[in-house]
Amino acid sequence: MRQLGxxxxxxxxxxxxxxxxxxGAIAVGxxxxxxxxAADYAFEVxxxxxxxxxxxxxxxxxxxxxxxxxxxxxxxxxxxxxGIPQAIAAxxxxxxxxxxxxxxxxxxxxKMALTLAALLGGASVGREGPxxxxxxxxxxxxxxxxxxxxxxxxxxxxxxxxxxxxxxxFNTPLAGVVFAIEEMSGTFxxxxxxxxxxxxxxxxxxSLGIMGNYAYFGxxxxxLPLGKAWLAxxxxxxxxxxxxxxxxxxxxxxxxxxxxxxxxxxARQPIVFAAACGLALVLLSLLSQQxxxxxxxxxxxxxxxxxxxxxxxxxxxxxxxxxxxxWAGIPGGIFSPALAVGAGLGENVASLLPGADAPAVVLLGMxxxxxxxxxxxxxxxxxxxxxxxxxxxxxxxxxxxxxxxxVSSLVCRVPVYxxxxxxxxxxxxxxxxxxxAPVATPDKEEAVHP
Numbered sequence: 269m270r271q272l273g274x275x276x277x278x279x280x281x282x283x284x285x286x287x288x289x290x291x292g293a294i295a296v297g298x299x300x301x302x303x304x305x306a307a308d309y310a311f312e313v314x315x316x317x318x319x320x321x322x323x324x325x326x327x328x329x330x331x332x333x334x335x336x337x338x339x340x341x342x343x344x345x346x347x348x349x350x351g352i353p354q355a356i357a358a359x360x361x362x363x364x365x366x367x368x369x370x371x372x373x374x375x376x377x378x379k380m381a382l383t384l385a386a387l388l389g390g391a392s393v394g395r396e397g398p399x400x401x402x403x404x405x406x407x408x409x410x411x412x413x414x415x416x417x418x419x420x421x422x423x424x425x426x427x428x429x430x431x432x433x434x435x436x437x438f439n440t441p442l443a444g445v446v447f448a449i450e451e452m453s454g455t456f457x458x459x460x461x462x463x464x465x466x467x468x469x470x471x472x473x474x475s476l477g478i479m480g481n482y483a484y485f486g487x488x489x490x491x492l493p494l495g496k497a498w499l500a501x502x503x504x505x506x507x508x509x510x511x512x513x514x515x516x517x518x519x520x521x522x523x524x525x526x527x528x529x530x531x532x533x534x535a536r537q538p539i540v541f542a543a544a545c546g547l548a549l550v551l552l553s554l555l556s557q558q559x560x561x562x563x564x565x566x567x568x569x570x571x572x573x574x575x576x577x578x579x580x581x582x583x584x585x586x587x588x589x590x591x592x593x594x595w596a597g598i599p600g601g602i603f604s605p606a607l608a609v610g611a612g613l614g615e616n617v618a619s620l621l622p623g624a625d626a627p628a629v630v631l632l633g634m635x636x637x638x639x640x641x642x643x644x645x646x647x648x649x650x651x652x653x654x655x656x657x658x659x660x661x662x663x664x665x666x667x668x669x670x671x672x673x674x675v676s677s678l679v680c681r682v683p684v685y686x687x688x689x690x691x692x693x694x695x696x697x698x699x700x701x702x703x704x705a706p707v708a709t710p711d712k713e714e715a716v717h718p
Contacts, residue, residue, distance in 0.1 A: 285421075286466070288414055292407040292425070293432050293467040297474025299406065300399050300436035303380055304479075307395045310388040311562040318390070318559065325390055325550045325561070332389025333546030334539045336382055336598040341538070346370045347379045349594070350601045351401025353688035355430045356452060357696075358404065360689065362419030366696050367408065371426065376405035382599040390561035392549060392589040393600020396437040400601075403433025407467070427452055428464050432471035439479065440654035441472040447647045451685060490628035491660045497624040498664065503617045504632040505668040508610060509675025512640020515587060515606075516676065516684035519594040521691060530595055538597070545596035549589050556582055560589035564608025571611040572630050572656070580619070583612025583633075602641065607655075610637030628661060635665045636672040643676050643683035645669035 317324050340348050346369060354370040361367070369375075383398045407429030411422055430452050435444025445468055492498065521531050534541045553559040557579045558567055564586055567578050576582075590605045614633020618626040631652060639648035649669045653662060682690070 284414070285416065288410055288416070289407070289425075289428060289467050290470050292410045292429065293470035294474055295406050295410075296403040296429060296432045296467075297436045297471035298478075299380070299402055300433060300471065301475055301478045303384075303395055303399055303402070304437065306380075306384050307387050307563070310384045311390075314388055314390050314561065318561070322554070325553065325559075326547070329390045329550050329561075330543040330546035332385065333391065333596045333598055334543040336386060336389075337539050337542035337596060339382065340597065340599065344375070344378045344382070346375045347382050347599045348597050349599065349688065350397030350603075350685070351379055351399075351599075352397045352430075352451070352601070352685050353692060354401055355404040355426060356685055356689035357692040358408070359423055359426050359430075359452060361693055361696060362423065363696075364412075364417065364419075364422075367422065367426075368412075370692070371401075371405040371408045373405060373409045376402045376409070379405075379599055383601075386593075386598050386600045387562060389546070390549070390553075390559075391546075391596075391598060391600055392560050392562065392564070392586065392593040392605050393598070393602070394563045394604030394606075395601060396434065396603040397601025398599060399437035400430045400433040403429040403431075403436070403471070405429070407432070428467035431464055432467045435468045436471040436475040438651060438655060439472070439475055440651055441468050443647060443651040443654050444468045444472070446650045447644070450646050451642065451644045490625050490631055490656075490658060492625060492628045492632070492664045497621070497628075500617060500621055500624050500629045500632055501664050501668045502671070503620070504614060504629065504636040505671030506675055507613055507617065508633055508636025508638075508668065509640040509672030510679060511587060511609070511613060512606070512637045512642075512672060513676030513679030515591065515609075516641050516643070516687075517680040518591050519602075520680070520682075520684060520687045534595070534597065542596040542598065545592045548592045552585050552589050552592070556585045558582075560586050563604035564611075565604055568604075568608040568611040568634065571615050572627055572634070574627055576615060578612065578615075580616060583609050583614075583616060586612055603638070606638050606641045607634050610634035613637055628664070631656060631658070631661055632664060632668045636668040639669035639672040640676040641684060643673050643680075645673040648672075 346354055358367045358370045379398050379401050383395060386393050404426045407425040408422060411425035416422060427448055431444040431448035434447050435441045445464060448464055522528055549560060553561060558577060570576050586609045590602060593600060610633045611630050614630035617633055618629035621629060635648050635652035639645045642648060649666045652665055
């Protein structure tokens with residue numbers, strides 16, 4: 269009886285923690301659903317304006333980029349970019365001030381609002397990375413508010429919130445768990461397994477109850493029989509890995525080469541530079557039949573379902589548009605835009621292999637490019653399978669993702685989210701070193717005779 273009374277299932281503190289996790293997971297699921305609906309509505313508003321005149325984006329998009337850059341100069345600086353690097357950095361640095369700066373509720377709300385503003389202005393960004401950021405922020409803030417301020421306990425809230433955010437954003441519960449293991453933590457603590465799975469399940473059930481049982485891109489019936497068609501695995505893996513690694517390398521700041529020039533221009537006139545990036549996106553969109561604005565979800569779905577209306581250069585143009593949006597430093601993720609680029613590249617590869625099933629090759633291109641960008645092959649493979657409700661493509665997709673990850677690592681040695689998180693951590697450590705440095709005081713003689 270004594271041992272039974274000491275069991276964790278009868279511990280009041282453990283039940284308090286579980287209730288917080290479940291409540292937070294419900295909040296993450298509701299936030300993800302609201303965010304998805306609002307993002308679709310925001311982009312529909314922009315699209316309706318574009319249909320009235322091709323020249324409207326020339327006014328709207330650069331102005332939106334400039335406004336977002338100005339708004340994220342101060343207290344909302346943590347809302348810039350995808351949001352996944354912020355969650356990874358907060359998980360690694362066990363400092364309450366640093367974590368609060370990146371994951372407070374104000375940052376979470378700001379992340380959602382500014383990402384919606386970016387989509388309203390036509391930016392080539394996604395909502396999935398920001399949903400991960402918001403999920404981590406909600407659970408971390410709840411845990412901190414109710415007394416779970418211990419660094420290890422707070423880290424569990426961050427990890428579970430991130431996984432729940434991705435699962436609810438894509439309606440991919442298994443991908444949420446794999447993402448937490450492969451991308452966020454790199455390890456899987458046994459004690460964390462039940463908590464993490466529970467948070468993912470609760471957030472997924474909330475999304476499922478509101479949105480219904482759906483696959484992100486619909487049910488795609490595609491297969492790749494063993495034989496010559498598997499040449500597509502080699503081509504998509506090599507091309508997706510090379511392109512994904514190049515994209516990752518281009519958006520990670522550096523002091524040398526082209527990236528150094530971009531960093532200096534952005535530091536000198538950040539608002540003007542952001543407006544120039546918005547203008548570049550508009551000019552690139554004029555070369556595309558459907559434009560490069562928004563997440564690219566509709567274009568990727570059309571290509572995957574076999575009735576594309578984008579043109580052969582869509583993959584390359586969307587690739588450049590994603591770089592322009594990332595260089596501007598505005599809030600927004602890269603998951604959905606990466607899937608759109610991969611779909612475009614997969615369509616190009618399919619045109620070279622007339623004997624292969626075109627949707628199967630496009631699906632390989634999406635998975636391979638995503639794996640090349642993130643260098644997380646398991647996450648990319650599981651997401652691609654769950655997004656299309658396709659199990660027949662499991663082996664080809666995993667092979668293409670592994671090849672893409674290997675090729676990408678030759679171009680960009682550090683995975684993009686890890687590299688961006690390391691930059692945030694380096695900035696924090698530099699700031700702390702300056703704060704903790706002793707103040708030099710003049711000697712007595714200098715004080716008397718300055």
